[in-house]
Amino acid sequence: MTNITVLGAGAWGTAFGQVLADAGNIVTMWAIEPEIVTDIHEHHRNSYRLPSVEQLPANMDATGDRAQAVANADIIVVAIAAQFARLALTEFKDLIPSTALVVSLMKGIERTTGKRMDEVVRESLNLPAERFVAISGPNLSKQVADRQPAATVVGCADIANARTVAKACETKYFKPFVTTDVIGLEMCGSLKNVVALAVGMARGAGYGENTAAMIETRGLAELTALGKAAGADPKTFAGLAGVGDLVATCGSPLSRNYTFGANLGKGLSVEEATKASNGVAEGVPTTGAVVALGRQLGVPTPLASAMSDVLDKGISCADMLAELFGGAITEE
Numbered sequence: 001m002t003n004i005t006v007l008g009a010g011a012w013g014t015a016f017g018q019v020l021a022d023a024g025n026i027v028t029m030w031a032i033e034p035e036i037v038t039d040i041h042e043h044h045r046n047s048y049r050l051p052s053v054e055q056l057p058a059n060m061d062a063t064g065d066r067a068q069a070v071a072n073a074d075i076i077v078v079a080i081a082a083q084f085a086r087l088a089l090t091e092f093k094d095l096i097p098s099t100a101l102v103v104s105l106m107k108g109i110e111r112t113t114g115k116r117m118d119e120v121v122r123e124s125l126n127l128p129a130e131r132f133v134a135i136s137g138p139n140l141s142k143q144v145a146d147r148q149p150a151a152t153v154v155g156c157a158d159i160a161n162a163r164t165v166a167k168a169c170e171t172k173y174f175k176p177f178v179t180t181d182v183i184g185l186e187m188c189g190s191l192k193n194v195v196a197l198a199v200g201m202a203r204g205a206g207y208g209e210n211t212a213a214m215i216e217t218r219g220l221a222e223l224t225a226l227g228k229a230a231g232a233d234p235k236t237f238a239g240l241a242g243v244g245d246l247v248a249t250c251g252s253p254l255s256r257n258y259t260f261g262a263n264l265g266k267g268l269s270v271e272e273a274t275k276a277s278n279g280v281a282e283g284v285p286t287t288g289a290v291v292a293l294g295r296q297l298g299v300p301t302p303l304a305s306a307m308s309d310v311l312d313k314g315i316s317c318a319d320m321l322a323e324l325f326g327g328a329i330t331e332e
């Protein structure tokens, strides 16, 4: 019997907790919101962040007590909004068992430091690489919570530990693959959100499939070039975590990033789109971090730069696309 603790009971933390419970583990959710802890503990529901699920599994409970949450955990899963991960994890630093594996579900880059979540989690918890695991793939939370068939990628520097976590989250409807390319998973997960913002914006402004496909494909090229420069395996970008997640996120109104972009395209301001968002749209703070990372690595980031001008200067969708078209004619 594996004891697994999930830190953060947002939409994905809760849906993934259900996957882990369906796979036969004992699952403890920890959340900073007392009302969510009570809802899960007393009613087996998370009506705040995942209202579509009427009854969470019986082997899934919740606590608001940090020490109690992680004391017996074999695996600790982190599903906290990326910009708050460091702050939240620091409180757990002296509490987590010395043998526990720590899994990140987060898809973002820390705005203040430009660091990926593998770096943030490892620094915050003083964790060696072989105990850090990343999970990334086309996993819209509501569809996973509905138990629709889906797959994901589980990455760890130590492939045996990736397999341990993959086994712990394998169910009839959820299929994990394994890799050692942690950097690739982190880069795919974070950067596809920036692409989804741009695709959503174009769709919201009324543009069709050609425009969307152009942004997705140029976005994939940008994401691959940055990822390679950061040390990722290019193969990862053609897989589930790369193309797969781009297709899912850029094509679904269930995506908060796509929807945030669509609202901008319809004319809402960044503040209005933030208010309308049903959960964290990680691409918003990550966009600026991607531009900075591109500069640091010497990789052009035309799409992230154009989206950054949307978010920071309020340029229109037409101007964002004009900026994308602005460079010299190059080989594809």
Ligand SMILES: NC(=O)C1=CN([C@@H]2O[C@H](COP(=O)(O)OP(=O)(O)OC[C@H]3O[C@@H](n4cnc5c(N)ncnc54)[C@H](O)[C@@H]3O)[C@@H](O)[C@H]2O)C=CC1
Residues within 6 Å of the ligand: 008, 009, 010, 011, 012, 013, 014, 031, 032, 033, 049, 079, 080, 081, 082, 084, 087, 088, 105, 106, 107, 108, 139, 140, 141, 142, 278, 279, 280, 282
């Ligand atoms: N929803 C989805 O379909 C998927 C989301 N992800 C990623 O998983 C991560 C979490 O996403 P969701 O659960 O969907 O987001 P959400 O917006 O539903 O929840 C965010 C969570 O972060 C927590 N949080 C924020 N600040 C905190 C703090 N200072 N201390 C403790 N907790 C804090 C909130 O309490 C909440 O539980 C994000 O990085 C997202 O990109 C990855 C795959 C799928």
Ligand SMILES: O=C(CO)COP(=O)(O)O
Residues within 6 Å of the ligand: 107, 137, 138, 139, 140, 141, 193, 196, 245, 248, 249, 254, 255, 256, 257, 258, 280, 281, 282
């Ligand atoms: O990462 C996701 C699907 O794989 C979810 O995307 P959003 O964070 O945009 O909702």
